[in-house]
Structures are given as structure tokens and as C-alpha cells.
Amino acid sequence: xxxxxxxMRPIRLYAVAVLMLTATLAACQVAPTxxxxxxxxxxxxxxxxxxxxxxxxxxxxxxxxIATLQDLGYSLDKVEASxxxxxxxxxxxxKMTAASxxxxxxxxIVRANAVVAxxxxxxxxxxxxxxxxxxxxxFSRTLNLQAMNAPGDEAASATTGPAQQPATAPATSAQTPRx
Amino acid sequence: METRRxxxxxxxxxxxxxTAALQDLGYTVTESAPAAGVVVGSKQRDAEEAGxxxxxxxxxxxxxxxxxxxxxxxxxxxxxxxxxxISPVGQNGPQEIRVSFDRYITNNHGELWRTELVDxxxxxxxxxxxxxxxxxxxxxx
Numbered sequence: 472x473x474x475x476x477x478x479m480r481p482i483r484l485y486a487v488a489v490l491m492l493t494a495t496l497a498a499c500q501v502a503p504t505x506x507x508x509x510x511x512x513x514x515x516x517x518x519x520x521x522x523x524x525x526x527x528x529x530x531x532x533x534x535x536x537i538a539t540l541q542d543l544g545y546s547l548d549k550v551e552a553s554x555x556x557x558x559x560x561x562x563x564x565x566k567m568t569a570a571s572x573x574x575x576x577x578x579x580i581v582r583a584n585a586v587v588a589x590x591x592x593x594x595x596x597x598x599x600x601x602x603x604x605x606x607x608x609x610f611s612r613t614l615n616l617q618a619m620n621a622p623g624d625e626a627a628s629a630t631t632g633p634a635q636q637p638a639t640a641p642a643t644s645a646q647t648p649r650x
Numbered sequence: 651m652e653t654r655r656x657x658x659x660x661x662x663x664x665x666x667x668x669t670a671a672l673q674d675l676g677y678t679v680t681e682s683a684p685a686a687g688v689v690v691g692s693k694q695r696d697a698e699e700a701g702x703x704x705x706x707x708x709x710x711x712x713x714x715x716x717x718x719x720x721x722x723x724x725x726x727x728x729x730x731x732x733x734x735x736i737s738p739v740g741q742n743g744p745q746e747i748r749v750s751f752d753r754y755i756t757n758n759h760g761e762l763w764r765t766e767l768v769d770x771x772x773x774x775x776x777x778x779x780x781x782x783x784x785x786x787x788x789x790x791x
Contacts, residue, residue, distance in 0.1 A: 533686055534686070534687075538737070541733060541735060541750055545733075546732075546750065546752050547688060547733045548681065549681055550683035550686045550688045562754075563762060
């Protein structure tokens, strides 16, 4: 019997050590910081998040992006005029990056993507209505130009319909923050 | 409340004056993009108010007397953010400055528990007064 107990001791010690290590690792675990990605396809996301505008003036587009974000209550985090990107945060909960790039010689594409924090978890925003109503709508009015579907590929255009109307694609895993 | 027009054509010079005003008020510049006419700053300030602390402690004592436990919570510190954008009005004409503030308040447990846009006109006026003072000094030196 004593031999059995002796034989078990190292096993028990090993088990205790494993438990302690697990507990230590669990205590060290930090809240997740990486946003949960959308389950929508890249093509679908691109259609939801992009619009084309009939202007080649990137400075005007950049100014309109900044003005729109400020109108919507964001504070600016980073502005890269040469790259045409603006990153801004709204009340610590909603972070948006808007980027512009030329298409041909007469158009500019604007793409916006947002991440929302709900508790310690962040989520990529993939709701078409959010982008239309809470960014591209006000942005079009500031720029005084109509927004058009941006992606060049037909598949993307087919998923959302005309961008001039508020998109109505259902939010699947999307988080829909309201500005 | 947020916007003022300045009869100055030189955007970079106005941006420098605005940055100086922001520093005068204790802000640290966190982002500056002169080509876009943007400067962003932030500062940390105490947010503790004696009335709020006293109220929370009184509530804790009252609830303890009734046998209920309560963890008193009050505003402890605040982080104030300022976003300033300069835009031209027409070509080679005056410039328009738009400034907006928000603040994040942390409680006595170290948690971020309140965020809000600042809509007190006095805060905006204070900034523009400081900017105008700076512009007057620069004009006479």
C-alpha cells in the first residue's frame, strides 16, 4: 500500500504543478484587444465600406472626411494628408479609419472601416446601414457630391445595390453603433 | 460655438499660433498634420469634486446602517481631448478654425466610466480668447 502511495506522490505533485501553472497563466490573461472580424466576405465588406465620388481633388476629399468626422463627434487620432487617411475615435467606444485613393483621373474612392468596443471586446462593424447613415450620408452632403458604388467588380455591386439609397443588408454578426 | 473666422491668409502661421494657444492651456500635442490644417491635443486633469465624494460616502454610511454594502464611486481624473481644424474660406482668403472637445472620466476605482462631448461655451471661449491674445502679441513683436 505504502509503495502505491509513494508511486502516486510524484504524479500528484506533477498534477498540482500543472494546476498551479494553469492558474498562473489564467491570472495573467488580459482582455482581448484584437477586434472580432466580420463573417462577411472581403468583397461584401468592400462594397459596404466603399463609395466612389466624382472628384479627383484629394485635398477636398480629405477636408470633407475630417469635417464629417468632427461633425459626428469624433476626435481625430491620426491624419496622413499624403496618404489621404484619417483615424478618429468617438467617445472611446467607436474607432473609424477613412481612407481615400484615386480611381482613374476623375474619381476618388473613399473607404471607411469602424471598430466598436462593447465592454472589453472589440468588433469590426460590418453593418451597411451604419456606414451609409453614419458616415457616407453626412460625408456626401459635406462634399456636396453623390456617393456611388465603389468596387469595380460586379460581384460587389450586386451584393449591395445602389449606394445612393441607404443600404439594407441585414447585419449578421455586425455590431451597429449609433452615432 | 466651435467655429471662428480669422482674417489671416497664411494657414501655417495660424496653425502655429493655434498650437501655441493649445500649449498655453496645458495641452500636449498628440497629432499634428499641417498639410491638412489639423492639430490635436490632450491633457489630464483632476475631476474630483468634494460634493460628489461627500455624497457617495454619506450614501455608503446610510446603506451600511441598513445592512447593505455599497462601493462608493466618484469622478477621479479626466482626460480632455481637443481637435482643431483650420480650413480656408475661398482662395487666399480668410481661414476658419473649428475646435471641438471631449473628455473621458476615470473613477476612483481606475475605470473609464464616463465619456462626453464638451458643450460648455466657456471652454471654447477660453481657447479663442487665448488664441486672440497670442495673435495680438505676435502682431506687435
